[in-house]
Amino acid sequence: MRLSTRLGVRVSVIGGKSKLPTKLQEGIELTEETTKGNEGLHLMMALNYGGHYDMLQATKNIASKVKDGLIQLEDIDNTLFEQELTTNCAKFPKPDLLIRTGGEQRISNFLLWQLAYSELYFTNTLFPDFGEKALMEAIFSFQRRHRRFGGHTY
Numbered sequence: 001m002r003l004s005t006r007l008g009v010r011v012s013v014i015g016g017k018s019k020l021p022t023k024l025q026e027g028i029e030l031t032e033e034t035t036k037g038n039e040g041l042h043l044m045m046a047l048n049y050g051g052h053y054d055m056l057q058a059t060k061n062i063a064s065k066v067k068d069g070l071i072q073l074e075d076i077d078n079t080l081f082e083q084e085l086t087t088n089c090a091k092f093p094k095p096d097l098l099i100r101t102g103g104e105q106r107i108s109n110f111l112l113w114q115l116a117y118s119e120l121y122f123t124n125t126l127f128p129d130f131g132e133k134a135l136m137e138a139i140f141s142f143q144r145r146h147r148r149f150g151g152h153t154y
């Protein structure tokens with residue numbers, strides 16, 4: 001939390017937090033509460049999260065709303081779908097950077113919808129050893145990139 005406070009980083013955790021040890025849940029809650037007003041970077045960590053499940057739940061939620069007459073089939077668009085995802089793209093911005101630790105070079109069912117225009121950073125460093133120095137290396141790498149967002153420069 002020291003780094004997040006110093007840099008003004010807001011920390012959020014998505015996924016099945018209820019299945020984590022109680023002490024870890026309390027630490028996550030404290031960190032989220034303490035950093036919620038920070039306006040620098042937004043660091044989102046996913047624990048016990050799956051992209052397929054997230055998209056399936058969003059689809060079921062929308063189908064239920066259509067069935068109940070709350071929305072019409074014609075109302076379904078990217079914005080509505082994104083609002084139903086765990087990450088609620090209206091509440092949380094889509095990731096600019098995904099950091100994958102442990103030497104793997106795949107996204108592994110992670111934020112499948114949200115990563116469409118994200119930059120990916122792979123490191124051999126294992127997550128428990130991924131500290132402030134490693135995070136700064138990833139951020140510096142990201143800053144050197146030229147983002148094209150599917151062919152459109154913004």
